[in-house]
Amino acid sequence: xxxxxxxxxxxxxxxxxxxxxxxxxxxxxxxxxxxxxxxxxxxxxxxxxxxxxxxxxxxxxxxxxxxxxxxxxxxxxxxxxxxxxxxxxxxxxxxxxxxxxxxxxxxxxxxxxxxxxxxxxxxxxxxxxxxxxxxxxxxxxxxxxxxxxxxxxxxxxxxxxxxxxxxxxxxxxxxxxxxxxxxxxxxxxxxxxxxxxxxxxxxxxxxxxxxxxxxxxxxxxxxxxxxxxxxxxxxxxxxxxxxxxxxxxxxxxxxxxxxxxxxxxxxxxxxxxxxxxxxxxxxxxxxxxxxxxxxxxxxxxxxxxxxxxxxxxxxxxxxxxxxxxxxxxxxxxxxxxxxxxxxxxxxxxxxxxxxxxxxxxxxxxxxxxxxxxxxxxxxxxxxxxxxxxxxxxxxxxxxxxxxxxxxxxxxxxxxxxxxxxxxx
Amino acid sequence: xxxxxxxxxxxxxxxxxxxxxxxxxxxxxxxxxxxxxxxxxxxxxxxxxxxxxxxxxxxxxxxxxxxxxxxxxxxxxxxxxxxxxxxxxxxxxxxxxxxxxxxxxxxxxxxxxxxxxxxxxxxxxxxxxxxxxxxxxxxxxxxxxxxxxxxxxxxxxxxxxxxxxxxxxxxxxxxxxxxxxxxxxxxxxxxxxxxxxxxxxxxxxxxxxxxxxxxxxxxxxxxxxxxxxxxxxxxxxxxxxxxxxxxxxxxxxxxxxxxxxxxxxxxxxxxxxxxxxxxxxxxxxxxxxxxxxxxxxxxxxxxxxxxxxxxxxxxxxxxxxxxxxxxxxxxxxxxxxxxxxxxxxxxxxxxxxxxxxxxxxxxxxxxxxxxxxxxxxxxxxxxxxxxxxxxxxxxxxxxxxxxxxxxxxxxxxxxxxxxxxxxxxxxxxxxxxxxxxxxxxxxxxxxxxxxxxxxxxxxxxxxxxxxxxxxxxxxxxxxxxxxxxxxxxxxxxxxxxxxxxxxxxxxxxxxx
Numbered sequence: 040x041x042x043x044x045x046x047x048x049x050x051x052x053x054x055x056x057x058x059x060x061x062x063x064x065x066x067x068x069x070x071x072x073x074x075x076x077x078x079x080x081x082x083x084x085x086x087x088x089x090x091x092x093x094x095x096x097x098x099x100x101x102x103x104x105x106x107x108x109x110x111x112x113x114x115x116x117x118x119x120x121x122x123x124x125x126x127x128x129x130x131x132x133x134x135x136x137x138x139x140x141x142x143x144x145x146x147x148x149x150x151x152x153x154x155x156x157x158x159x160x161x162x163x164x165x166x167x168x169x170x171x172x173x174x175x176x177x178x179x180x181x182x183x184x185x186x187x188x189x190x191x192x193x194x195x196x197x198x199x200x201x202x203x204x205x206x207x208x209x210x211x212x213x214x215x216x217x218x219x220x221x222x223x224x225x226x227x228x229x230x231x232x233x234x235x236x237x238x239x240x241x242x243x244x245x246x247x248x249x250x251x252x253x254x255x256x257x258x259x260x261x262x263x264x265x266x267x268x269x270x271x272x273x274x275x276x277x278x279x280x281x282x283x284x285x286x287x288x289x290x291x292x293x294x295x296x297x298x299x300x301x302x303x304x305x306x307x308x309x310x311x312x313x314x315x316x317x318x319x320x321x322x323x324x325x326x327x328x329x330x331x332x333x334x335x336x337x338x339x340x341x342x343x344x345x346x347x348x349x350x351x352x353x354x355x356x357x358x359x360x361x362x363x364x365x366x367x368x369x370x371x372x373x374x375x376x377x378x379x380x381x382x383x384x385x386x387x388x389x390x391x392x393x394x395x396x397x398x399x400x401x402x403x404x405x406x407x408x409x410x411x412x413x414x415x416x417x418x419x420x421x422x423x424x425x426x427x428x429x430x431x432x433x434x435x436x437x438x439x440x441x442x443x444x445x446x447x448x449x450x451x452x453x454x455x456x457x458x459x460x461x462x463x
Numbered sequence: 464x465x466x467x468x469x470x471x472x473x474x475x476x477x478x479x480x481x482x483x484x485x486x487x488x489x490x491x492x493x494x495x496x497x498x499x500x501x502x503x504x505x506x507x508x509x510x511x512x513x514x515x516x517x518x519x520x521x522x523x524x525x526x527x528x529x530x531x532x533x534x535x536x537x538x539x540x541x542x543x544x545x546x547x548x549x550x551x552x553x554x555x556x557x558x559x560x561x562x563x564x565x566x567x568x569x570x571x572x573x574x575x576x577x578x579x580x581x582x583x584x585x586x587x588x589x590x591x592x593x594x595x596x597x598x599x600x601x602x603x604x605x606x607x608x609x610x611x612x613x614x615x616x617x618x619x620x621x622x623x624x625x626x627x628x629x630x631x632x633x634x635x636x637x638x639x640x641x642x643x644x645x646x647x648x649x650x651x652x653x654x655x656x657x658x659x660x661x662x663x664x665x666x667x668x669x670x671x672x673x674x675x676x677x678x679x680x681x682x683x684x685x686x687x688x689x690x691x692x693x694x695x696x697x698x699x700x701x702x703x704x705x706x707x708x709x710x711x712x713x714x715x716x717x718x719x720x721x722x723x724x725x726x727x728x729x730x731x732x733x734x735x736x737x738x739x740x741x742x743x744x745x746x747x748x749x750x751x752x753x754x755x756x757x758x759x760x761x762x763x764x765x766x767x768x769x770x771x772x773x774x775x776x777x778x779x780x781x782x783x784x785x786x787x788x789x790x791x792x793x794x795x796x797x798x799x800x801x802x803x804x805x806x807x808x809x810x811x812x813x814x815x816x817x818x819x820x821x822x823x824x825x826x827x828x829x830x831x832x833x834x835x836x837x838x839x840x841x842x843x844x845x846x847x848x849x850x851x852x853x854x855x856x857x858x859x860x861x862x863x864x865x866x867x868x869x870x871x872x873x874x875x876x877x878x879x880x881x882x883x884x885x886x887x888x889x890x891x892x893x894x895x896x897x898x899x900x901x902x903x904x905x906x907x908x909x910x911x912x913x914x915x916x917x918x919x920x921x922x923x924x925x926x927x928x929x930x931x932x933x934x935x936x937x938x939x940x941x942x943x944x945x946x947x948x949x950x951x952x953x954x955x956x957x958x959x960x961x962x963x964x965x966x967x968x969x970x971x972x973x974x975x
Contacts, residue, residue, distance in 0.1 A: 208975070239974040272963050358542050360535075360650055361781050362789035363878075368799040370806055370874040375942070 106130060106143045110150050120162065123147075123154040127165050137171050141194045144169055148201050157205045158251075160213070166198060167216045176222035183224040195220065195227030199234065206251075208238055249329050257282065261299040261395035264327050264334040268393065274303035279410035282397060296397025298407050302414070310391045310415045313341060318422040319391065321408070324399045336395045337404060339411070339423075343388040401425050465501060466509060470521035477659075477718040484660045485667030491772025492621025494664050495779070499569035499622075500524075502657035504531025507578040507598060510656070511641040511649050516600060520576055532574035534565040534601075534627055535650055546596060548581040548629065552636075559583070559639075561601065561632040571625040572610050577601045578640065578653070579629065585644035596646035600638045607632035618771030658780050659721070659733035662714025665740040665776070669707040669747055672769065673700070676751045679758075690754070699750040705925045706743040708918070712899035713739060731793050734786045735892045741776040741783060748773045787888035788881065794891060795877060795884075798866050806871050824864075833860040845905035847919055851926035855897050858933045862890055865940050872942070882949045886936040893929040900925050 109126045130143055147166055156162040175188040186192065195217065202209060209231055221227045249267065254260050262276050279298040313319070323337030358364050392411055396403045404425060412418045465480050466472020475483070488494045505524055508516055523529045537546055548563020563581055568574075578598060585595040601608065611626030641649045677700065680690040690696050717732045752759035752766045759766040777783055799806075808816050835856045837844050844852050866887070873880060904922035907915040939947045958966050 235975065242974045243968070272961075360542075360647070360654060361785045362792050363796065366792065366796050366799060366875050366878055368796070368870075368875050369803060370810065370870075372874050372876045373810065373872050376872045 106139065106146055109133075110146075118154045120154065120156050120159060123151070123156050123162060124165055127162075127169060130169060137169065140169050140171070141190055144194050144198065148198060151201070157201070158207060160202075160207050160210060163198060163202050163207060163209075164212050164216060167195070167213065167220065170195070170216075170220045172219045175220060175225075177224055187225070192221060192226045195225075196230055199227060199230045203234060203238075208242075209234055251330075253330055253332055257397065258297050258299055260329070260332065261297065261334060264329055264336065264395060265299060265301040265393060267329065268327065268336070269301055269303065271303035271305060274301050274306075276301045277410065277414075279394075279407055280403075296403055298394060298396045298403060298410070300392055300394035300407055300411065302392040302411070306389075306391045307415055309389050311417045313391075313417065313421060314344075315417075315420045315422075317341060317344075318424050319418075321404055321423060321425045321427070323427060334395055335399060336393055337399075337407075337427075338390050339392040339394075339408075340390045341388045343386055399427060401427065466505060466521050466525040470517055470525060472521065472525035477721040478715065481660060481663040481714055481718040484663040485670075488664035488667040489671060490621065491668075491769065491775075492619045495619050495622045495772075495775075496570060496573075498657070498660060498664075499533060500531050500574075502660055503533035503653060504570070504574065504576065504578055506653045506657055507533070507640050507649055508600065510652060511598070512600075515637065516640070520600065524576060529575035530570050530573045531576045531578065532568050532570040532627070533653070534568050534571075534577050534579045536565060536567050538564065538566045538626075546580060546582055548579070550581040550583045550597060550599065550634070552583075553633070556636065558633045558635055559599065561599065561607075561629045561634055564626060564628040566626045567614070567624060568627045569622060569624050571627045572613060572623040575603050577603075577608070577627065580646050580650060583643060595644035596650070597643050598640035598646040598649040599634050600640055601629070601632060601634055605632050605634060616775075618768070618773070618775050654781065655730040655733060656721075658737045659714060659717050659729075661776065661780065662710050662717070662736040662740045665744040665773075666707050666710040666714065668769065668773075669703060669710070669744065672748065672751050672766075673703050673707065675765070676700075676703075676754050680754055696754055699754055701924070702750060703747045705921055705928075706747050708903075708921045709896045709900050709925055710736075710740050710743055712903040713896055716899040716902065731790050731891075732895065734781070734790050735895050737780060738783050738786050738790070738888075739892050739896055741773075741779075744773040744776055784885075787885050790891055791884035791887040792878065795866070795870065795887070799870055799874075802867060802870055805867065806874075809871055827861075827864065833857050835859065843905070844901055845908045847908065848901055848905055848922060851897070851901055851923045851930075854926055854930040855894070855901065858890070858894060858897075858930060858937075861937050862894065862933070865937050869940065882952070883940060886940055890933050890936050893933050897926050897929050 109129055127147065130140075131137065134140075144166060147169075151157040151162065170191065175191050177183045177187045199209070214231060214235075217225075217228050217231050247267065250263075254263065258278055258281060262278075265276055266274075277300050279300055280295055282297045283295055319339055319341050321337055321339055324335035325338070327334045327336055394404075394407045396407060404427075408418065408423055465475055465477075468474035484494070487497055505521070508520055508524075512520075520529075524531050537548065539545060539547060546563075548561065548565070550559040550561050552558075553560055561579065561581055563579075565571075565579070568577075577600070579601045580596050580598055582594045583597045584592050585597075586592055607630040609628045609630070611628070614624045616624060640646075677691070680696055680700070683690050685693075691700075713732075713736045717729055717736050720729050720732060748766065748770045752770055755764065755766055758764060761767070781789075809820065833853075833856045837852050837856060869877065869883065869887070873883075877884065900922045904915070904918045907918050912918075935946070938944055941947065
């Protein structure tokens, strides 16, 4: 009776969730039909249900360690790639039969961002290596048809899915691992083939690519962001202020935020031609996302001149010594060659410079304007109005957000008056 | 050479000075120095100078005691409107004070007399004060004239090309050339007239080159046969001979036209001579060096020096691209004025005119024969050149039709379509060279010059080649011609210039 109950228990466990009991039980369905008839199988089934005491002379059974503990930091250790790999390898050491590997892999996938290895292909390959090999491969058409080891296949697909989300391209080693683990006719393999086809085609599809490894330094990131935005390749990036390194800061000095600006020669000329009677506006901060980092930038812009004041470009009469720049004929282009379309263009005022600053307050931006004055002396005579949006942080004041905006506007007017008085 | 005899010069006409130019051309640097001295430096004084100015400066310049230079180009930009040099009138109104610097001045280091262009303030007829260019004759003795160091050039290393700086140079008011504010016209006229001597200079050089290279080709043996027996070498020699013949004909035809009292403005023709000669020179000298092979590459032989000197000709007196624009635009301006009524008619779009035009075009394409009267009896051209003349006439007629279509399509805005203008200019240059060549060949038959049958052969070969080139260019001027790759060319260059690099992945790049 106990034998039958044991067999029924085994069957139900094998059919259902094999999570906690893992690989060893997958072998049971093959032996189960025979256990009713032969004696030797009785002993094996009993052995597999009840853990037997260690035989004398063999080495002691290792105590299974919960896999949360495997990911605990050793005292003084850091969470990095080496410790992650060590944690993965130690799973196999503690657990020859790889019990609970599915849960372990899901847990490890969760832990990857903490260890900073979510973009690392070697980590994913090692993670796939945790699967026992050759066991889940379908052997006949029924296996292929009926989702053989669906839990493990889902787990494999989850690993590949996380690779996809983080933009990691699988390689030949991944393919070989998947082949060993799941065989060719499986969902992880199918997903791998699709990834291999489409990702290779989408790799260079971005006409404005951002590098994969963004620089950590704020100034370099700002430079990258500004160059990413600027279409004119003759524009030059100037660093107006660098942040002080932490060691050298005196406790009394406030930290200087970085200020990085960009301006092209065309913008410089436009600024030189700008009418001093019209003000310039510093607007911002606007956000620019570079992969997963956000950079806030400000722009210096002018309003568009009303149509009556817009200058018409005159062709000077005596311009070219060699050939006439203008033909003296009565008729212009015929409709056959007219490629201009009737577009409704909303024209914006010219943007004259851009900058990325560590702080979004007026003092920092005023330093930027001062720095700009060195290359654009005309800027000294033009009034600059700061129109800064108060949206960078959650400013909790007793009065509501409307008062804050009003006070900002008052500040702007004061500053404008001060500037005009200072500069006139 | 062209200084009038009254002032001590030779008083040569254009034809005679062209002849002299052929001899001078054996060395590029000497030719350039002399050209800068007389065709550019002196010409201003000769054309626009007052009697006093001519009497003062020309005798010494003509004898060679003083050397002249022409100071126009500035370092910043190459257009006349952005000249930075200024000349301000002094308080006592007797002197102008000149400040400025000029770059790429031939004879800058040697010259005593400079024709200098600077901006002055001029009160216009309507009272507004504008900046206009004025020409001055500046002597080195006026003070404040300094040279930069000698330019280290690829070719023309015998000539003196350097920067010239003027600091507070005092120029008397009498030294203004032409009118105050009329400097633009002076500059244009001097430049236009200084160009045509290039044709004969190059032709003389090519003659000498053909002699040297033929000498070599007939002596040297390769694979037991002389070089001159190989087809490819023979092709090179025939190319050189044709080009030299055409250059000579064109330059003497232009010189004759300039000498003719009724024909004042030959600026297009001189430009055409310059473009054809400079490009022909570059091609032919390159081929001659090719014939010599490695030996031509060595410094011992003159070929490599001639190659380097010839390279400078392509941009020396106006770059070839600019001159093509000039040729095409001036021609189109003239044609536009003449064709204005016809184009206005076509633009109105009346049915009768449209039908007439369409039937005319169909008749053209289906096989009209053009007879412009060159071969009539008694004709201008000798009958043995009949084929070539027929080709010329057909080209001229087709060209006229194409110009009419172009003006109808583009009107004023054709100034921006540089790729089309380049083809128009090429056709014009070919047509002019064909006329020159045919007229010279038929003259030599009529008079009975020696080797006139060879001339006829050269003429007909040249004309046939030019005819087919013209047909190709004219076909490409159509709107939907498959050989007209202008749009694609512009797209490719736009991408490259946006990124400022070669935009293509490396052939060994992989994605997986």
